[in-house]
Amino acid sequence: MILLNDFRRQWADTGGAAMDAMAKVGASGWYVLGEQVKRFEQDLAHWWGVEQAIGVANGLDAIELALKALGCGPGDFVLTSPISAFATPLAITKLGAQPVFCDADESGQVDLAACRRTLEQRPEIRYFVPVHLFGQCLDLDELDRLRDDFQLGLVEDCAQSIGARFLGRPCGTAGQYAATSFYPTKNLGAMGDGGAVLTNSEAAALPVRQLRDYGQTAKYRHDLLGYNSRLDELQAAILAHAYLPWLTQWTLRRRAIAAEYLTGITNPAIRCVPVPPGSEGVWHLFPVLVQPHRKEAAMAHFKAAEVATGEHYPLALVEQKALAHLAGKWGSGCARAQHFCHAEISLPIHPYLTDAEVRQVIDAANGWQG
Ligand SMILES: Cc1ncc(COP(=O)(O)O)c(C=O)c1O
Incomplete structure (x- = not known):
């Protein structure tokens, strides 16, 4: 049977480096938010072509944390794609906000012309989570225009589209944030769960770094009500040394x-x-x-x-x-x-x-x- 994914074949190429990466973490004696997460964040940002990557526990959290960092919360309305993994609307509803779905175009992607019409009719919509579905890239120029014309908080869902481009420009660069997933079946999949938030600004990265770690602004100082959404050292090491290359x-x-x-x-x-x-x-x-x-x-x-x-x-x-x-x-x-x-x-x-x-x-x- 030809499978949808074949991780056993992949292991023949990556297993040696993955085992070495795990040994490195074991020997380091440091298992959460250490050198491996830092290294992976740097490598990922460089590969993606953005300034900052923040490792989190999964793609669902990546969307939620990015929206929360933009101020999205109870009572807000968030425009999004009508076809996606359930994580996309779930991240919105977990914040107490309400998803507003626009219809798809013939390629299954959210129809950006329909989005513009909806935004014109419903000024209460202040956030937008478009999904770059199937690994394709939406029109980033139009996303720029929608963000500016309607003053939107924009989080691009890039869980399926790592490395995709629109006319040469990387997906994830129209929003204040992009969110991605390292669920094993993704193009860059971990040996378990993982995710990341991407952004081009250090100032924008800071609240996400704080939110993923209980909202700590310094050790045992909590200025925000955050989450436990940290990427493991083990997953980060495997991703950085065995899979990203x-x-x-x-x-x-x-x-x-x-x-x-x-x-x-x-x-x-x-x-x-x-x-x-x-x-x-x-x-x-x-x-x-x-x-x-x-x-x-x-x-x-x-x-x-x-x-x-x-x-x-x-x-x-x-x-x-x-x-x-x-x-x-x-x-x-x-x-x-x-x-x-x-x-x-x-x-x-x-x-x-x-x-x-x-x-x-x-x-x-x-x-x-x-
Ligand atoms: C489009 C999309 N968004 C979000 C997610 C959520 O990622 P995760 O499974 O890591 O929470 C996925 C993957 O399942 C996805 O395909």
Whole structure:
């Protein structure tokens, strides 16, 4: 079976360095917020092309801490994407704020023209968490304009888009903050949970550093009500020494596989999702669209061809029960997002796929009878 992720193959390349990294932490005798977190934060910021990275416990916390540092709290309204991991709206609701969903465009990304219209109609919206979904990059110039035109607190959700660019500019550089995740399946995944907040200003980094560690401004001095959201030394060491050094190569491999799929999949019953204009994606996922009523059958067809598939995501966020109490508050009901989710299947696109496996995925796609 061709898997969606194959960490055992990855371990053959990274296991030695990961074990050395763990030994380094063990021998250091320092396990929380030490040299390894500092080193990883520096390496990550440099790789990303931003000034500051702050390691936190996971991607969910990264979004919440960044929003909180911008002053978001109970009663606030936060515009966001209609298709994402549940963590995106959860971070908003955990602060007591309310997500406002705008509909998706044909690529499944939040429709920035619809966002502008919503912001014009609803001046009470002061925060925006756009998601760079599937590893693509939204139009950063338009995000700049929205942020300035509406004086928004902007946190870009880059959990799936580490390394993605818009016309050469790194994702995560339009907002005051970007948030990312090192959940194992991410393009840069740890051996457990992890996340980071990115920003271009030292002054903006400071409150996030304080918030992740109980709001301490100095040892045992708490000026803020913070969190326990620290990235472990172990995860930081593994990321810095064993995985980050591979990320450029892994990203290039994902791009090469995506290019093969985009030219090789010619079956009109399996539509590749269009790449957003200007996006230089990192292909966290490779979504395709089928007839919604044939989705289950299509997934069974791939399974029979020994190809695992995923759904990202089976429901639009407006359809999630946990958010039902907000139903009716976002206007359109995000019809396009719902249709997209009901039609979407993800094909395997991890960097350890062999050329023969890529061919097998393409053949399976072209063999689907619709
Ligand atoms: C778009 C998006 N945002 C946020 C998250 C949350 O990250 P984590 O699982 O590390 O909390 C994820 C990953 O699950 C994600 O895909």
